[in-house]
Amino acid sequence: MVSLVPLAIAFSVFVLAIGAVLVLWWLGDPERDRSRLPVDPTPFAGGHAPQVHAWNRYHARYYPMALVFLAFDMEMVFMYPWAVVFVSEGLTAMIEMGMFIVVLLLGILYAWREHAFEWT
């Protein structure tokens, strides 16, 4: 029968550690009583009250991000078979993959120049 003593000890240490963290957290927070007082939860804009609710739909422009991601994610598909033959092919495979990566790198630089990595 497996002894449960080590498990019980580990569990006790775990419970004690969690307890110590909670107690120290409570003791170390001088604002523990007053921080629960209600505060104004509206966004800060410099002193004016918000006119409308903050929920709004905007154009996040995911499409260029998604296209760029797909283009560069697909390179991994070619790297798996390359990794299989890399040892047998040696330097030739290395150079070929280097050329492939350089072409991709040029694509990244082009996308960068076209501001494709900017969020909006």
Add this chain to the structure above:
Amino acid sequence: MREAVQDLRLDSRLRMVDTPRAAAVLLVAGDLDPIDLDALARVHDSIPHPRATVLWQSSAAMSWQSEPSSVVVTAIDPVPQIRAAFRDLLGDRRPSESAVGGGSGLVEWRDVGPYGQGGMGMTGGTPYGRPMAGLGTDRDGLRLDVLPVRLGPFFPRLPVGLSLDISLAGDVLTEVHVEIPALPSPIGPRSIFARALSRPVPIADLESARARDHLRWTSDALLAQGMPALALVALRAAREVQPGDGARVRALAARVRRSGVFRWSLPRQPRLDGATIQGMGLGPVSRAAGLVEDVRLEDDGYLALGFQVQTIDAPGVGGWWQMRLDEAARSLDLAARAGGQMTTLLGRVEGPRGRIEAGDTPTQRALTLLPDVLDGLEWGDAMAVLVGLDLDLAEAPGSASRCTVAA
């Protein structure tokens, strides 16, 4: 007072924060436009408990009714009282201040159904009594929500007192209205630039003040770009530079360039080209657009020192940064060789932000450009442009009522 508050950043005994949510003590420094008291009350009520207010040489002390009453400081250094108030708050020796009536009009979620479902709004209801944003056309031609936001008068990156009504489509500003406040004094009475309007002043003093002003702006601008350590270096330089310290400013400018802020942070598209601002006398902004506009060219005192205007052809935020740093260094060089030379021109002076005349200041002229220059910018670029223009409302002339400019 603006400089005194800025200098508090150098004091390691306290930490200044950008939002009331991160604050414990509200410091109200200097005079306030009475019309901004409601907004100040709202800032106060946004500070989480426990909280306290310190009124430092402030006119708000007369009308500020908080419970318990706020700490009023008239001393030159407010830090001991701020720290004492904070200690008392933490030690329970001082109760947290109650709201002073700056509520945001928070109401319950309301509409049909027990959870606000149904009716108007994104998921139904009218969230917290506020309407949802209206529809508008964004830059991609889509009909999406446009969020109206009113910034100021105490927004960290805006000059105190300035309110902007903007419409945001995502993070793009699609509409900008500027509310230009009325201030009691046309220009800081203690400013050497104000004195130079009415009597000759030493050129060495005037140029040193210009260099310090540019360095203080540099500190603010670096802070706005998220570089607080370099901002402190610039602020320390602003306090310490003397005539002949041009090399120190050039070393600082080199550090700013090496930080990559020009390449990575500042918007690169040109703003306010020479044709747009010709004749407006916007100081470094004009000279960065290649315009030879400088009142010092009309002053025989400056001409006797061989003063020449340097311009660059880089209209835009980066050019404004570069121009101010260059001019700060050159001003200190000029101050070193000015000796006892006095200004001779009266009635107009070249201030740090441009041409100042009685009742006509560069900030006032720059404010009229704001709606057009901000329209269509993304949020971060708009803030960089706002900071880059170096607006100082203490420089704007007082008027009987507020007026608005829009685009």
